Amino acid sequence: MKLRIQHRTAHTYERPVSFSDHALFLRPLNSHLRHVTHFEVKTTPASRQRWVRDAYGNLVLRCNFGLLESQELSFDTMTEIEVGEDNPFDFILDAYATGYPFSYREPDLTALRPYVGTQPAKGAGRVLDWFYTAVPNPMQHADVVQFLSDLNAAVAREIDYVRRDEEGIQDPDTTLQLGSGSCRDMAVLFIAITRQIGFAARFCSGYLYDPPVEGSGEHLYNRAVGSMHAWAEVYLPGAGWKGFDPTNGILANGFFIPCGVSHDPKAVDPIQGSFFAKDSVASTMEVSLEIERIDE
Incomplete structure (x- = not known):
């Protein structure tokens, strides 16, 4: 199928300000099932644009505004992408990694070190206590995919989704304490x-195509219609990076369109940059996003 993604982010300031370079993680990542046929970004004010491939293989568009000052900063992105069908369970694991627990082998382990870490990160000291009560057979499981699916479903079941438009990510302990979070918090x-518990995992930011159910207009999975989505990927030997969406408790299929992956969520914020002013300046932001199928 072929999709068109129209994404606009607009900032308005109470008086003219100047801008740093802005880095955009908005171009979908190509794969054997995804092919970007068109991508363009129009900015206000006008910018000089150049492409950079970062350390994670993401394609980053950097926009330079020079010395221009403006009361508006907007990014209008239009993407057309061809997406093939993707059965999320169509893979074969290496024999040593079919059950839990297992240990990564070289040379995978060398490449995966940024994505693993058995010691609790800051703000994640309570997560194992929750895990042991939420997941069946938490210490050993014959089917590693079912084990991760159980964990994925437990987060979706126990954590209420809330849309949070403010910047930043809740630490995991806060998400557990509140019992709620956005898609990025749940990821x-x-x-x-x-x-x-020994897996290599990374953060994924991108788009989720979820057409409304015919007759109802409701969406099954995209709870924050008009916003980008976030999910996780786990490295499984023999299968590679496999997507898990704890917001919905499902594995990622072809409708999940990644734009940025990293061990650190802050590294793939969709739009990164600053503005400069002599004094404090109030601002507002508006975001719109529309994804439509164009091959029907």
């Missing part, structure tokens, strides 16, 4: 748990 909770 970070899932990652904190999987790392502490």
Whole structure:
């Protein structure tokens, strides 16, 4: 299928300000099932643009505004992408990694070190206590995919989704204490748990195509229609990086379109940059996002 993604982010300031370079993690990552056929970004004010491939293989568009000052900063992105069908269970694991626990082998382990860490990260000291009560057979499981699916489903079941438009991510302990969080908060909770129990996991930011159900207009999975989505990926030997969406308790299929992956969620914030002013300046932000199928 072929999709068109139209994404606008607009900031308005109470008086003219100047801007640093802005880095955009908005271009979908190509794969054997995803092919970007068109991508463009129009900015206000106008910018000089250049592409950079970062340390994680993400394609980053850097926009330079020079010395221009403006009361508006907007990014209008239009993407067309061809997406193939993806059965999330269509893979074969290496024999040593079919059950839990297992240990990564070289040379995978060398490449995966940034994504593993059995010691609790700051703000993630309570996650294992929760894990032991929420997941069946937490110490040993014959089917590693079912084990991770159980954890994925437990986060979706026990944590209420709330849309949070403010910047930043809750630490996992706060998400557990509140019993609620955004998609990025739930992904970070899932990652904190999987790392502490021996898996390599990374954060994924991108788009989720979830057409409304015919006749109802409701969406099954995209709870924050008009916003980008976040989920997690776990490295499984023989299968590679496999996506788990704890917001919905499902494995990622072809409708999940990643734009940035990293061991650190802050590294793939969709739009990164600053503005400069002599004094404090109030600002507002508006975001719109529309994803439509264009091959029907």
